[in-house]
Amino acid sequence: DAKTTQPNSMESNEEEPVHLPCNHSTISGTDYIHWYRQLPSQGPEYVIHGLTSNVNNRMASLAIAEDRKSSTLILHRATLRDAAVYYCILSRTGNQFYFGTGTSLTVIP
């Protein structure tokens, strides 16, 4: 599976939008883009995923570049509970996940 590149850390003020970037220049046509987040001492939690089109759910939005070589996870209003490590993962259906280093998001009250 193709690799992803994310900033090591980001900060956001509470109740402001957060844009978490992910680069995946070697993505293949069958790779889905998954976003998970992990709170301290917990297992990862599903956030959102997509293939080509932008996606929205109750947690976040996923904006996928037209060439699919990058994507952005958007948290519309950050809360303190959103402080976590966010992982961007590429995977073909049925394949295992290989985690990168992720982005540690700090939310400032």
Add this chain to the structure above:
Amino acid sequence: GAVVSQHPSWVICKSGTSVKIECRSLDFQATTMFWYRQFPKQSLMLMATSNEGSKATYEQGVEKDKFLINHASLTLSTLTVTSAHPEDSSFYICSARVQGLDGYTFGSGTRLTVV
């Protein structure tokens, strides 16, 4: 939604003993489960893929005789850390693929401390 229950959430064992970690899919059948290990301040590292009714597939560098994986039913996979040593102390996490999700659901993790 699909839930994976992992037990125990934490365990302390003496060096040289074995520890079993269970991972159950509560409301769905999981033909494939995955086991990860995570050291402090690091990312998750895939250890092995567990397939119901067959032998697990281990990632390169993971000792299959030390980390025994059993997936005897569609709802249960177990990881046994044999002859545990302090360097095996880590956070172990299981996950299972959920049909229709195109992704995976994860257990809450097991904190293993070997003293």
